[in-house]
Amino acid sequence: MFLGEFQHLIDGKGRVILPAKFREELADGLVITKGLEDCLFVYTPAEWNKLEDKIREMPLTNQNARAFTRNFFSGAAKGAPDKQGRVSLPQNLRDYAGLNKDVVVIGVGARAEIWDKEKWAKYSAETESSYSEIAEQLAGLGI
């Protein structure tokens, strides 16, 4: 279970330091993928496997499905934090999320997310103001 918001820097080699509170859960591996709203998703191996199974069920004869599968797998990276708690982010993923130096790592329950600092600031400012409004719309989803 990932919770909280943490500020970090990306070093010259494209590596980011994981928040200390996330390390234990990710110690035996993690998978990073292109997420929604221009951020990166970080999954535990267990969560990733669930996802992978779903994707594999998609029909290969469907053109949209092929496009999605290509994006999904080519935009994924298995890894593990080193002894200092760092993970390296492949170039194509950094490009996708627009990560430069300042990033924000947030915990979102089952997964963690990595955001460019400014993008996150903008996004959270926008959604915070309409927080209760959005919540109301979600009421129908049984929360």
Place this chain on the structure above:
Amino acid sequence: MFLGEFQHLIDGKGRVILPAKFREELADGLVITKGLEDCLFVYTPAEWNKLEDKIREMPLTNQNARAFTRNFFSGAAKGAPDKQGRVSLPQNLRDYAGLNKDVVVIGVGARAEIWDKEKWAKYSAETESSYSEIAEQLAGLGI
């Protein structure tokens, strides 16, 4: 399981260097064939056999099936990486995929794909929008 996106060059002899992360899986052989959307598919022997069985089950009376089968098998080449992790691409396959010098090798789960660099850039830019659409639908399924 093939994941990620890698930039490589084709040398003067028509060989491409496999990404280091793909080598182990392909060490004991691979099959390259004409893929969909003007790229090359690269399969492990095991995956290839599965595919071969599936295609053999296709009805011989269907004209599209016949055409597809012809393309798929006639364009296939068995091979193995050399000690430096290189595989040579037959001329007809290079022509088919329009490969010159800069290529991109991507992992797509069960298979890998080889793309001309520019074609891939174009394709992935075009399909990125459908990526978030489909991803959102998947997210709705409780992932």
Place this chain on the structure above:
DNA sequence: ATGCTGAAATTCCCCCAAAAACATCTGTCT
């Protein structure tokens, strides 16, 4: 409130492995 202690974060440096260019060999065709 202030100093102390430990852990976490950032920077720096080194080494190894992968990539790309270069070179050699073998067989075939003329």
Place this chain on the structure above:
DNA sequence: AGACAGATGTTTTTGGGGGAATTTCAGCAT
């Protein structure tokens, strides 16, 4: 026999991964 094309091997350079050390931060006790 020579030349060319194909394949295989070798060397050098670059980039990435890993580790260590210093600095910063936070928590704690005095």
